[in-house]
Amino acid sequence: MTPRFDFTIAATDGKARTGAIRMQRGEIRTPAFMPVGTAATVKAMKPGDVRASGADIILGNTYHLMLRPTAERVARLGGLHAFMGWDRPILTDSGGYQVMSLSDLTKRDENGVTFRSHLDGSKHTISPERSIEIQRLLGSDIVMAFDELVPTTSTREVQAAAMARSMRWARRSRDAFDGGGEHAARAAIFGIQQGALDQRLRAESASDLTAIGFDGYAVGGLAVGEGQEAMFGCLDFAPDQLPADKPRYLMGVGKPDDIVGAVERGIDMFDCVLPTRSGRTGQAFTRGGPINLRNARFGEDQGPLDPACACPVCGTWTRAYIHHLVRSDEMLGAMLMTEHNLYFYQALMADLRAAIADRRLSVFANGFREAYRKEPKSGE
Structure with missing residues (x-):
């Protein structure tokens, strides 16, 4: 019988780990990158194509879905998996970040957060x-x-x-989850470590969360403008404060080199809008760094987006054609760019898993960082 939630570590290399999370809807290979499907869709992608890129799990958003079409409607229509046509695991973030960043007239108190919708101003x-x-x-x-x-x-x-309140809310979240009947019997719940960049606050948060007990633990409050150096400084200690036998999830990260550095520091799960958002704005990720397909120099470039990429886009279309689509604001441009970017991210995760298993992560990571600074030329 498939377990409700089971995390195993198959190999380690320094602080980095590779393994798997097993749940009733499927296995999640770690380190894992979760494409963001904010409003019940990974933008510009069909679910089958997201899966084909190598994704084992996607992320949905509580804030956006509660406002439109409403969680109650999604439930009446069979739940989020049936609604969007994705039959594998889905992680939903709690809505806290969006409440703070998107809403007007936000009021916080011990009960929760009252806010006005960014869509129509309605109060929630x-x-x-x-x-x-x-x-x-x-x-x-x-x-x-x-x-x-x-x-x-x-x-x-x-x-x-804020950290102390988050810990009180974590206890209430755990209690509410445990009262969820059939859902609690098949789903999992993660706690979120807070404390900004402060090592003592992070340690206190980790201690409180561990005492409550969760299936996994997220490092929250990063990737909010502090910069990579500060983020890595926090990750030098924050994951170590969390239980070693549970998955560690870095929320909202990030750029490819952010992910490589975070994996080296013991992170198992990631999510970020960057590959899909960049795909819609003309940026492609390559082994030699990001390139902007709006640039005129790609107008007659007959090479693929990334000569080292095995995705369907790189195997079929040229930079020149995608440049034309992007400059013409054709929706196919956003679709092809997004598909390539998701394949790039999933290939990076596969490479990281293999490097950890072979105990050559340092060599891979250093080589990746060196190459990522140099854009590949056509035909390379």
């Missing part, structure tokens, strides 16, 4: 209990605890207060 409240209820209605496989996010530039007093 998300509490830990409501966040878990929405994720249950969506049918999420991995549920995230509701937390309070504050900028890393906030005073330590503000950061400490």
Whole structure:
């Protein structure tokens, strides 16, 4: 019988780990990158093509789906998996980040957050209990605890207060999840470590979360403008404070070189809008770094987006053609660019898993970073 949630580590190399999460809807190979399907769609992609890129799991968003089409409607229509045609695991974030970043007239108190929708100005409240209820209605496989996010530039007093409240909300999230009946019997819940860049606050948060007990643990509050050096400085200690036998998820990250550095520091799961958003704005990721297909120099370039890439896009279309699509604002341009970028990210994760298994991660990571600074030329 397939377990509700089982995480195994198959190999390690330094702090890095490779393994798998097994759930009823399928296995998630780690380190894993989760394409973002904010509003029940990975933009410009069909679910089958997302799966073909190598994705084992995608991310959906509580905030956006509660506003439109509403979690209650999704539940009536059979749940998020049936609604969007994705039959593998889905992780839903709690909505906390979007409440803080997208909403007007936000009011926070111990109960939760009251805000006005960025769509129509309607008033809503998300509490830990409501966040878990929405994720249950969506049918999420991995549920995230509701937390309070504050900028890393906030005073330590503000950061400490937000971390402490997040831990109280984590307890309420766990209790609400455990009361979820059949959903709790097949889904998992992750807690979110907070504390900005402060090692002591992070340690206190990790201790509180571990005492509550979760299936996995996220490092939250990063990738919010602090820069890569500061983020890596935090990741030098934050993952080590979390249970070693549970998956560690770095929320909202990131650029390919961010992911490589975070894997070296013990992170197992990632999500980011970058590959899909970049695909819609003309940026392609390559082994030699990102390239902007809007640039005129690609107008007669008959090479693939990335000569080292085995994706269907690179095997079929030229930079010149995709340049034409992008400059003409043809929707096929966004579709092809997004497909390539998702294949690139999933190939990177596969390469990382293989390098860890072979205990050659340092060689791979250093080689990747060196090559990523040099854009490949056509035909290379």
